[in-house]
Amino acid sequence: MSQWKDVTKLVTAKFGNEDARTLAGYEKLGGYQVLRKALGMKPDDITAEVKASNLRGRGGAGFATGVKWGFVPKDAKAVHLVCNCDESEPGTCKDRELVYWDPHLLIEGMVIAAYALKATHNYIYIRGEMMREYAVLAKAVEEAYGRGYLGKNILGSGFECHLTVHRGAGAYICGEETALLNSLEGRRGQPRLKPPFPAIKGLFDEPTIVNNVETLMNVPFIVDKGGAWFAALGPGRSGGTRTVCVSGHVNKPGVYELPMTITMRQIIDEVCGGVWKGRKVKAVIPGGTSMPPLAEDELDVPSEFDALMTDERIKPVEVAPGKNFDLGGGRVLRTMAGSGGIVVMDDATDIPMAVWRIMKFYAHESCGQCTPCREGTGWLEKVARRVAFGQGKPGDIDLLASIAHGIAGNTICALGDAAAWPMLGFLTKFRADFEAKVAHKGAAA
Amino acid sequence: MSLEFSADARKKISDLLQKYPSSKPVVLAALHLAQKEHGFLSDDALKLVAETLDLPYAHVYGVATFYTMFRREPAAKNILRICTNISCMLRGAYDVMAAFEKKLGVKKGGTAGDFTIVEEECIAACANAPAIVCGTRYFLDVEPKDVDTILDELRKTPRPEGEIV
Numbered sequence: 001m002s003q004w005k006d007v008t009k010l011v012t013a014k015f016g017n018e019d020a021r022t023l024a025g026y027e028k029l030g031g032y033q034v035l036r037k038a039l040g041m042k043p044d045d046i047t048a049e050v051k052a053s054n055l056r057g058r059g060g061a062g063f064a065t066g067v068k069w070g071f072v073p074k075d076a077k078a079v080h081l082v083c084n085c086d087e088s089e090p091g092t093c094k095d096r097e098l099v100y101w102d103p104h105l106l107i108e109g110m111v112i113a114a115y116a117l118k119a120t121h122n123y124i125y126i127r128g129e130m131m132r133e134y135a136v137l138a139k140a141v142e143e144a145y146g147r148g149y150l151g152k153n154i155l156g157s158g159f160e161c162h163l164t165v166h167r168g169a170g171a172y173i174c175g176e177e178t179a180l181l182n183s184l185e186g187r188r189g190q191p192r193l194k195p196p197f198p199a200i201k202g203l204f205d206e207p208t209i210v211n212n213v214e215t216l217m218n219v220p221f222i223v224d225k226g227g228a229w230f231a232a233l234g235p236g237r238s239g240g241t242r243t244v245c246v247s248g249h250v251n252k253p254g255v256y257e258l259p260m261t262i263t264m265r266q267i268i269d270e271v272c273g274g275v276w277k278g279r280k281v282k283a284v285i286p287g288g289t290s291m292p293p294l295a296e297d298e299l300d301v302p303s304e305f306d307a308l309m310t311d312e313r314i315k316p317v318e319v320a321p322g323k324n325f326d327l328g329g330g331r332v333l334r335t336m337a338g339s340g341g342i343v344v345m346d347d348a349t350d351i352p353m354a355v356w357r358i359m360k361f362y363a364h365e366s367c368g369q370c371t372p373c374r375e376g377t378g379w380l381e382k383v384a385r386r387v388a389f390g391q392g393k394p395g396d397i398d399l400l401a402s403i404a405h406g407i408a409g410n411t412i413c414a415l416g417d418a419a420a421w422p423m424l425g426f427l428t429k430f431r432a433d434f435e436a437k438v439a440h441k442g443a444a445a
Numbered sequence: 446m447s448l449e450f451s452a453d454a455r456k457k458i459s460d461l462l463q464k465y466p467s468s469k470p471v472v473l474a475a476l477h478l479a480q481k482e483h484g485f486l487s488d489d490a491l492k493l494v495a496e497t498l499d500l501p502y503a504h505v506y507g508v509a510t511f512y513t514m515f516r517r518e519p520a521a522k523n524i525l526r527i528c529t530n531i532s533c534m535l536r537g538a539y540d541v542m543a544a545f546e547k548k549l550g551v552k553k554g555g556t557a558g559d560f561t562i563v564e565e566e567c568i569a570a571c572a573n574a575p576a577i578v579c580g581t582r583y584f585l586d587v588e589p590k591d592v593d594t595i596l597d598e599l600r601k602t603p604r605p606e607g608e609i610v
Contacts, residue, residue, distance in 0.1 A: 170513035
């Protein structure tokens with residue numbers, strides 16, 4: 001059992017502290033001191049610390065940050081660092097709060113990362129709907145320029161680093177890193193074929209590292225206290241803490257920074273005061289709606305990246321009863337820690353209705369580039385809708401599984417999988433709920 | 446009818462052009478500005494952006510029609526973006542939506558007086574569901590009974606999205 005109350009708070013330490021949101025308040029708490037230290041280090045030594053820290057991307061994929069940084073060619077002439085602040089995965093609300101409460105921590109993390117990457121022209125891509133947070137970031141960036149933390153010859157080091165806050169205009173797909181780069185270049189936000197990966201050919205065709213807000217905010221702590229210290233905060237190959245967002249049917253929804261050893265059951269019962277109205281858990285989405293759900297008897301698994309992918313207590317996602325979904329090379333799909341967006345559904349939840357709303361989202365957000373996703377998400381929404389609203393036909397459940405299976409793995413980016421995985425996951429674990437809806441066809445939903 | 450940018454908008458665009466290697470990356474910002482100054486993105490507003498940035502009209506049209514915040518028709522000064530995605534739905538967002546529709550006498554997507562109602566996808570306020578964003582103002586943990594309070598506040602203090610553009 002995880003002693004979650006003792007966790008060292010890093011990125012959320014200043015939540016609620018209005019004063020710390022200003023440059024003066026941030027500096028009073030030691031802000032930008034780590035940047036001074038970093039500028040005295042060799043850039044490669046910073047990357048080495050980040051590698052040693054086991055920091056993994058907090059946006060959804062959980063990829064090792066230091067390894068990603070290492071992909072930038074050594075002889076690159078111009079490199080860019082882009083912060084992905086396009087948070088829009090349903091159930092996820094941490095980056096918005098992180099940016100609001102501690103904008104200078106993000107800037108300090110970015111300047112340090114940019115120094116390690118030798119990146120001069122850098123950007124924060126912020127979601128269009130985050131208008132309050134855009135204003136917060138724009139002001140913080142201006143303050144940082146004014147004090148010499150951004151611009152030419154930062155703190156006398158000779159390092160030049162520019163930061164521009166770039167607003168999106170409403171498109172979930174722009175959270176996908178290559179769609180984000182296209183949007184930043186002034187195009188429609190449609191993902192690019194990979195390879196080449198952005199670290200080789202990204203923004204303006206130059207090597208680019210795209211990192212999530214929370215990921216970059218952890219960098220100052222790693223440089224300050226060392227990669228080994230950060231690695232020791234987490235289990236196995238997952239360093240640091242994890243900021244999760246808990247929503248849905250719990251008594252105390254919220255954004256919580258927790259140790260990754262904590263189980264989903266502890267998060268619900270101990271951190272969030274249990275399920276509301278004295279009810280029980282029916283389903284839990286562990287990391288944004290793109291991830292397959294957990295059933296009530298799968299909640300004792302740690303909320304950490306590797307555990308959620310491999311722990312055998314989590315039933316593999318199936319394409320049909322008894323037939324596992326193949327993630328490639330015979331690997332099974334359980335679930336993933338994703339974006340940290342934990343959505344709790346109580347035992348009174350109409351699961352087919354919830355799934356219809358999730359499918360409606362993906363159908364709306366498909367960029368239209370790949371046929372399996374453009375057509376498939378539309379059909380998932382249509383069929384899920386008629387099942388949810390009591391108009392389901394015999395065979396609809398198999399049809400949903402078949403459409404989802406036809407999308408998964410057959411698209412340029414992961415949005416197709418993001419619709420297919422939860423569809424298959426809910427069918428695997430809550431098939432009876434869908435069957436009951438179809439059987440009561442015509443009855444009031 | 447040909448449209449123009451204000452001096453302030455022209456200054457903002459020329460400042461932005463310094464931050465990118467070409468004019469194309471400025472297109473989203475220029476569209477936000479055109480929408481702020483001309484209310485919505487008419488064909489003429491798209492033409493203005495295309496000419497200002499020396500980009501093909503077709504490119505600007507393609508971008509403008511890809512992103513949901515760009516509108517091709519007018520909207521009220523307060524755009525109520527009501528989230529109905531999963532976390533908000535689980536805590537009654539569709540009841541909140543229905544309450545606004547009833548009070549304002551229009552369906553989602555419609556405009557009544559100072560208000561346009563938009564059904565929004567997840568606005569990253571899930572821990573305070575149901576949530577609504579109107580410009581820089583968030584309304585959190587909203588219940589259907591809060592409709593009058595919210596509308597009254599916005600009548601007194603409108604939150605146009607152009608405020609931060």
